[in-house]
Amino acid sequence: MPLQMKLDAITLDCPDPQALAAFYQQATGLEPHPKSDADFAGLNREDGLFLGFQRVDDYRAPSWPGQTVPQQLHICFNVGGDLDEAEAQLLELGAGKPEHQPHDEARARVFTDPAGHPFCLVKS
Incomplete structure (x- = not known):
């Protein structure tokens, strides 16, 4: 029988916890x-x-999609609304959008948070 585990928490390293929160x-x-x-x-x-x-002293942001500093974690968020609207809002909040987009942009898009962690928005 497999071990029964429930995900309780995800913690990201960053230079400024309050700003990323x-x-x-x-x-x-x-x-x-x-x-x-x-x-x-x-x-x-x-x-x-x-x-x-x-907070991590001397934090180094991931270099996605490169591996100079590996991403270490990738989070995906399901979006029920329009991806273009969600993208505009995220960019306004300070997200970045890497040039490399490995998915069909009508279905999923990769962004980076202000600390450089990659994450995806996926159309539900």
Whole structure:
């Protein structure tokens, strides 16, 4: 019988936890964790999933799609609305959009958060 595990938390390294938490809060609508501080910030989802951001001295952003500094983690978000509208909003919030897009852009798009972590928006 396989081990039964439930994902509880994802934590990203970054240079500024508060700024990265604010980006993801605006992008997702998740609620700020009440015990966030300058070195660790978090967001809570209704079902208990926690998205955390921890300060790392001398942080080096991933170099996606290159591997000079590997991505280490890739998050995908399902979007029920229009991908063009979601892209415009993310770019306004400070996301980047790499030139290399490995998927059909009508279905999925790769972005980078302000700390350089790659993530995808996928049309539901």
